[in-house]
C-alpha cells in the first residue's frame with residue numbers, strides 16, 4: 116500500500132461509513148477504498164485504493180499521525196461487510212476494538228450474510244457462512260459483557276426483510292441465552308432464527324415490499340414463506356431438524372390458529388416459541404411504510420394484552436425482563 120497516495124475526493128456527494136482503524140487486519144487484502152477525514156480542509160481524502168494489503172508499517176504511520184478512524188464509501192458496504200465477515204473472529208477477539216464497535220461490525224456482517232442469502236438462497240456457501248456467523252455471535256454474546264445491550268442498540272428500526280431477519284436473530288439469541296444452555300442448542304437455534312424468513316426469497320417483490328396492507332390474496336401467498344423456507348433449507352447439508360422446525364413453525368400460535376400446521380401448546384417446541392416472540396416484537400417495533408414504529412414498552416404491552424393467544428406466557432415474561440434490562444445476565 117502506498118500511504119502517500121492521498122487525493123481529495125471529487126466534489127460529488129458521497130456518503131461514508133466511519134469505522135475504527137483498529138478493525139483492519141495486518142497483511143489482509145482490502146477490496147474497498149479507504150478514506151481519511153481531513154479536518155483542516157473539511158474533506159475526505161483517498162488514503163488507499165482497492166485490493167491492497169494493510170501492513171504494520173502503514174498502521175504505525177497512521178497511529179503516529181493521530182488517525183483512529185477510517186471512512187468507507189456507502190457504495191462499498193458490500194465489499195466492506197465481506198471483509199469484516201472474513202475477519203470477524205479476529206476482530207471480535209481484539210481488545211483494541213471497543214465492544215460497541217464490535218456489535219456494530221457484527222450487525223453489519225450479519226446483514227451482509229442475510230442479504231446474500233435472500234438474493235441466492237441456493238448458493239452453496241449459505242450454510243457454512245451462516246454457521247460461522249452464528250458461532251461468532253454466540254461467542255460474542257457469552258464472552259462480552261453487555262453484548263446484547265450493544266447489539267440491540269444497533270438494530271435497525273426500518274423494516275427490510277434482511278434487517279428484520281438480523282433483528283429477530285439478535286432478539287432470539289438474547290432470549291435463548293437466558294433460556295437454554297449454550298452447548299445444547301445455541302448453534303442450531305441460532306441457525307433457525309437467522310434463516311427463519313429465508314422462504315421470503317420466493318415471495319414476489321410487489322408483495323414483500325407492498326406499501327400498504329396486504330390484500331387477502333396477497334396474504335395467502337405471503338403465508339407460504341415458512342414452507343418455502345423449509346423446502347429451501349431441507350435440501351441443504353448441515354441444517355438440523357431443530358432449525359427446520361423453527362423455519363417451518365415460527366408463525367404457529369400457542370393457543371392454535373397459526374400457520375402452516377395449526378399447531379398448539381406442546382406441539383410447538385420452546386425454541387420455536389422463543390423465535391415467535393422475537394419475530395412479533397421486531398415486527399411491532401420497526402417502521403413500515405404503512406405504520407409508525409412502536410416503542411418497546413407499547414409493543415410489549417400489546418403483546419401481553421392482545422396477543423396472549425400467540426405466545427408462551429412464561430417465555431414472554433423472561434423476554435419482558437430482557438428488554439427492560441438487556442445488560443443483566445441470566
Ligand SMILES: [Fe+2]
Nearest residue numbers: 311312340365
Ligand atoms: Fe415469517
Ligand SMILES: [Fe+2]
Nearest residue numbers: 283311312394
Ligand atoms: Fe419474521
